[in-house]
Every structure is written in C-alpha cells, then in structure tokens.
Amino acid sequence: MKPALQFRLHQQLTLTPQLQLAIRLLQLSQLELETELRQIAEGNPLLEFADESEDNDASAEEAAPEAEYAQTPGPAEAVTDHGIDADDSAEWTDDGGGNVETPIDFSSSSASGNARGDEDFEPQNAAPETLQQHLLWQLNLAGFNPRQTAIATVMIDALNADGYLADGIEAVRTALPDNLDASLAEIEAVRRRLQGFDPLGVASLDLRDCLRSQLQQFDASTPQRELALAIVENELELLARNDVAKLARKLRADEEEVAAAATLIRSLDPRPGAALDATPVEYVAPDVYAVREGSRWQVRLNADAQPRLGLNQHYCNLIARARGDDANWMKGQLQEARWLLKSLESRAETLLKVAGAIVRRQSAFLDYGPEAMHPLVLREVAEEVGMHESTISRVTTRKYLHTPRGTFELKYFFSSGVSTEDGGSASATAIQAMLRKLIDAENPRKPLSDQALAAELKSKGIQVARRTVAKYREGLRIPSSSERQRKS
Template identity: 45%
Template sequence: MKQSLELRVSQQLTMTPQLQQAIRLLQLPAAELNLEIREALESNVMLEAEEEAESAFPNDETAAVDPPAIDPSETTLGSNAADASRLGEDMPIDERWEDPAAGATSFSAPDPARRDSLLDNQAGPEASLRDHLHWQVEMSSLSDRDRQIAEAVIDALDDQGHLTESSEELREALADDEEVELDDIQAVIAVIQHMDPVGVAARDAREALRIQLDALPGDTPCRDVARLAIAEDLSLLGPGQHATLRRRLGIDETVLAGVLSLIQQLDPHPGSGFGETRTEYVIPDCLVHRINGRWEVEVNPDASPRIRVNDYYASLVRRGDTSADNSLLRQHLQEARWLIKSLQSRSDTLQKVAECIVERQQGFLEHGEEAMQPLVLRDVATAIDMHESTVSRITSRKYMRTPQGTLEFKHFFSSHVPTADGGECSATAIRARIRRLVAAEDPARPLSDSRLTEILREEGINVARRTVAKYREVMGIASSTDRKRLV
C-alpha cells in the first residue's frame, strides 16, 4: 500500500469544560441546582449569595394549590452545537465588574440564613416494622419467656411482614429454654398477628387476609363470603376471573361486588408499608400567574440562591502577577463568572420555554385538560429559535406551578389526533374526555370502547377503537365488562 499525505478541511465543536457545565446546568431540576450552587458557594471564595429579592408579581390574581408530587420521568437528551455555543461564549478575565454577566443572576433566592441543604428538611426515616413490633411487645403484658419468644418471631419476619420460619425452627432457635413448647410459640404468634399492623407474622398472603377478616366485627357485610373467596385460588380475585369466582361461590354480582370491595380494603403484605423512606419534594421551577387578564410566567425566586462575585476578593487579583496565590484567585474568579453566566443563560432559556408553553396552553390553564392543545418539542424549539435537544434538556424534570396544580413541563406536551374539521386534538384532551364519559355512564350499561369511539367521533374527534382502548388502559380504567361486574 502506497503512503500519501492528504489535507482535509472540517468543522468540529470543542466541548470546553465551561460549555459542558452550561449544558449540565440546563438539565438540573431546582433541588439539584440549589445543591450545586451551595457547593460552589462553599468551595469558591469569589462567590457570595445576595439577599432575598421580592417577587416580580405583587398583584397575583390566582392562588394555586399544589397537588401531591408527581413521580419525575426521565427524557433522552440530545445535543446541539449552535445552542451550546450560545451558552458557552468566552468571557475575558479583564471584563469590568459593572458588566451584567459579572453580577447576580436574574433569579432570586431565599434568605442566605436558609442555605441548609434541601435534603436536610426532608422527613427522617420512619420506624422499621421490627422496631414498631418490638415497641408493642415492650408495652404488652407478656411474660419474660413470652417476650423472648416474641423477639425470635419478630426476627424471623421478612420485609413484607410474613413469617419465614416454622414453629419447629423457632423452637430450635430457642433451644436454651427447654420449657418452650410448640403451643407456647403458636400462642405468641397469634398475639403478634393481632398487633399493629393486623396480619403481620402470617405465613403467606392468604393467612394475612384471613386474620384481618377475622379481626373485623361479626356483622361486617360479606365477611363470611370473603373468607370463602380467600380460601379459593387467590388468582380468581384478579380481573377477568370474577365470573369463575362467582360461579364457585354461588353468589350474584351484587354480593361479589361487596366481597371484592371488602378484600380490597385489606393488605396481603402488612409489613410492606414500613421501612426507611425519604419524602421527595418538588420545587417548581416556574410560577404562572394571571395578572390583569394575562398569563405571566416568573422563574421561581425560591428555586436557587442569587449569587454574585465578591468585589473584595476580586480586587485582590493582580494582573501580571504569576504567583501561585494570584493564579488560584484568577482561576476562582474565572470559574465564578462562568457559573454566573451559565445560570443566567439557564434562567433565560427556562423563561422562554415556559412562556411559549403558557402561550400555547392558555385553554388548559383556564378550563382544564379537555382544553389541552397538541404540542411537541419541535413546536417550542421553532418558536424560540433553539434546537429541539436544548428544549428537551430544559424541560427534563422541571415543574411549573399553575392554577391547575404543580405539573411537570412534559405534562404540557402530547401528540395529536385529527378532528373532523381538519384541526387537531391532543391525546391528553382525548383521555380527559374518555375519563369524563366513563364517570358519567350508566353503571348498569357501561360504555364499551366501540361506543366511546362513536361518541368521540360525534364530537368531531376521529380516533380508532384500539386507540381508545389504549388510552383507557393507560388511565387504569377497567373494560366495560369488568366495570359492570364491579357495580
């Protein structure tokens, strides 16, 4: 093979550390961004937090009530050179301190005295199942020997609260006490099974349900029939098996509905609700207000601290000085100004995207999900002149507080279905219509998927029956056959 030299001209984007930082900050949710900024405040002497600023909207006409937090979903992140370069433009060290980029970010923060980690404010771990049972044993009137047996029983429980060892194995574990009999162990197990939660120390789900049924008052409707149902195959309690269960028990649909309703109130795994947990809090990145008849968007002032360069430490930087201390100060100064610039760019991008979403979804803000308009990332990217991947980053795990509740940005995006008049209807609006129709149906004659499809077409929405079935299943709505059976 003959060797030769060849000259080629090509373009390539170099991902500098500053550029990587700007892109990473784009996709951080409010809680993680807050922690990132506080770590920077602790590690960089050039940064300091400003005082709390007042909200930009003093005359808010709305009072949104936040629902429980939604579990955040992940999104696939793309990349775009043009938007990334916009975020990572170089900033010389000799820039004047009066420059806006060298000052504070446009979004404000809570009082610096509240600069403790957000995670420190979360609820502490709850008591474990074993701790909860040990406490009840200590408060009980059991004898010392019975308490020793109870300790062995509690130690033999799994995470679901089921007993994993037989009475014989428990007796062997208590071999040092020759007076322990199997009847004594069974008696202590029965006591624990009626502690809180009732049904703990059962050997399986069927026994746990039976114990909970036995603990109910004798006049509880359908209790005796529910015991018979549990004695049958538990799989018959699932969807699609109710006809078989009704036939085996010899009962009608009304009694079956009462039985299923009663069993659904029980817990086959009574210990699963215990354990070490952490409460995840959602901090809205944007706030939506209605002011003078217009919907306005504000980047949440409590989402992250407002930071700036410390003028005193910056004044210590001597130009031309090559000492190690001066080089370190210059490095901290450059990092501080890059962080401030990246935060400013993130805030501006977040504001643009939120304003575009609010403008497109005003109907949803005023009338609810049935007024949701179809919207995809490409629509927002085109409107704000950014790449689709940049919009994907800024909307990932971000939340917006609205009069309809605190919702993830992704909630406002949905595909579309053509309407009879040539328009489009969002999938979210179709699901809301299906939910409304099912809620208002005659329980004795529930609407089938075909009938739901016909009603939607009468409203001008051309949707296939299989699409209706898919939306219904996504919302956890049973089929018309099962809905009728459960009435």
C-alpha cells in the same frame, strides 16, 4: 517508495469550557444544581452563597461591603445550536399569549411573590414511627414469655414495608439465636398472634393469608363474613375479575350476598404496613410560576428555587494587592466564577423562554383543564425560541411549572396529536382526560367497553381506534370494563 501525501477536509464542533459548563448546568434539576454549585464553591474562594455572606456580615458588619450576587456585566453567553439562546436582554414580552419574563435577580426572593418572613424557622417535626417500632411497643404489652418475645422480635424485624413476612417462617427460624431451638409450629403460633396486632394482618405470608386474618378478627355475626372467608380461601381470582355471577354459582349463594361479601373484602387493607411507612414524603419545588394577571398569563422565575450565589467581594479586593503566582491563580478563579455566574443567568433566561413558549401554546389548558391540551412537540418550541431540540429536552427534564391547576413537569405539556373530523388535532393528554371523564360518569353496573369509549370519542369528533383507547386506558391504570363492573 515514499507514501503519497493526503489532504482531508472535515468539520469538527469544539465546545469551549464555558459552553460545556452552561450545557451541564442546564440539564441539572434544582437539587442537583444546588449540590453541583456547593462543590464548585468549595474549591473557589471567589464564590460564596448568600447565607454564607450573611453569616460573615453578622460577625463583622463593618469589615467589608456585602457581596454582589449575580451582578455580572454583559449579556449571557450565547449558544445557538446546543444550549443558551442568544439574547442580550433579560426581559421580553409576548404579544400573543401575554407571557412576560422578568429580569433575573438571584439575590431577591420577591419575584416568586411569596413572603419569606419565616425562612429562619425550619420545621422541627418528630421522626415518624416506623412499623417495627409500632409493633415492638405492642409486643412489650402483649404478655409474651421471653422465648416468644425473642421469636416475635426477629419476625418483626423481618417484615417488609407492606407488613408481610415475605421470606416465610423458615427464614425466621434461621435468623433466631443458636441457643433458641424453636420449631416451625412454635414460630407459626407466634406469627398468628402477631397478625392480631395493629395494624391487623401484619406478619402475613401472602395476600390470601392477610385478608383471611383480618376477616377472622370480625365478629362471627358479621353479615357475609363466612362467605367472604370462602371467597378469600378459594376464589380470589374470580373476585379480581369481579365475576359475581360465576362466584354465586360456584359458592351456591345469591348474587346479592356475594356482592355484599365482595364489598366486605374490599374494605380490608391488602397492605397493612404501608400506613406506617416511614419513608419521608418528597416535595417538588417549582422552578417557574404561571400567573394570570387580567386576561394574560405571565411566566415568572421562582427566585426561592434559584441558587443565591455571588462573588466574595473581600477576595475580589485582595486580587489588586496580590503578586506573582498568587495573583495569577486568583485571577483565574475570578474568571471561572464569572463564567459560572453567566451560565447561571443564561440557564434562568433559557428556562423562562421555554416555559413562556409552553404557556403560550397551552394557555387553553390553564384556562379549561386537561381536555383543552393542544398537541405539542419539542420542534415547535425549539423553532419559536430559536434553540436546538436537544436544548428544549434538557430544559424540560426535571423542571417544574406551578399553575393554578397544580405543579407539572414541563415535559407533561408535550404530547402527540390525533386527527379530528374537522381537520384539527387533539393531544393524547386531552383524549386521556376525556376517557377518564367518561369512565367516571359511567354506570358501574354497565361500564363502557373500549369500543363504546371509542364511539363516544367519535361522537365528539375524535377518531381513535379501539386499541388506541385500550392503550390510553392502561396508561391511566384504569381496569377493563369487566373488572370495573360492580353489582350493587
């Protein structure tokens, strides 16, 4: 019996290679994009970066004309549901918020408004001194005998970034050379001496040991030193809760004396090694600038952050003279290069459109600060710029907007809303800013509880539950009212 024929009708979305490339580039951060383009350019001789062409021009100035950067004909390739917005123009103006997007020019750095006269001079900063180097330098001057120096060297190497000997002295003994049979008491004696090095408290086993060693370096006549040592030794938990009254009862001391001892403890450094952390500071370069001109906010692409990628005109001229397989291969590379440049142009245009929509919606934040932030979700921006929500999510991830109030990730401007008494809504970001302002202005002797904070917000027309206030407060890493209380 022959099987019956069956017909099935179904829809399937197929992304072209060009579209896949545009979507992949759209979701990359600035550094990731640079790395990706470097890898692509290494395999395509038709592509080159501006710095490479400038080097070639310096050696053979009259040999070939300069490469044309990002001068690709035609509009950016359109994506309606999955990536790049259909728009034949690189320039547009907002009638309501005053956001103007400028044409994209990957070869010019003038769009950012920053002079680059010193671009050829990179800072040559000396490598920062590490904690281990700082301690080894002191070790050479400490007068240790060879045996003690060997133990101290192993111990210094075992310190973590905070300056703690987290694995304990037993691990130090295990790491010592086989011919150095040191006892735990001998290792402990060396550790005690290391705790007096700068910064004070290094080579401690835990927080209590760290604070104790620092207090012991104070002169014996220091007010409340002994009381502070007693607190560190036995009552750190009560100190963390800032329960001065209970501390005073347990230690049989006056509350003012306990408060003074607590102040002395808080002046100590719980992470002595962190000040010499050699981890380099990472700086964020904004992708877009929000600039106020008169009464209007304008959005501009940071050209310094855009890849200066273009076609190598020398190889383009060779295509006309190539024959056979070489000609076909070079034509294919040229087509891929043009797709890439169009995708980069589309990426920049999309970034400008989305950033412009965000700035229009959050212009009150730019004018008045976080308390004026409006509720905003991806769908609202997607509808305004005619893109899919997934595209907005890609654009706003790891892309940064520089404003007069600081540099923020584009995702920062999205937040849920809370209803107000007048029928409007306030964003979660604005409520958090209000909470921080209320807490900063509170009486440290009588800090506001979560219920009191909720009542203060209600008086401003914002209805939030106590548990919501607690959630926002914890999100801001602000301790509870009992932990914030100070006895002066």
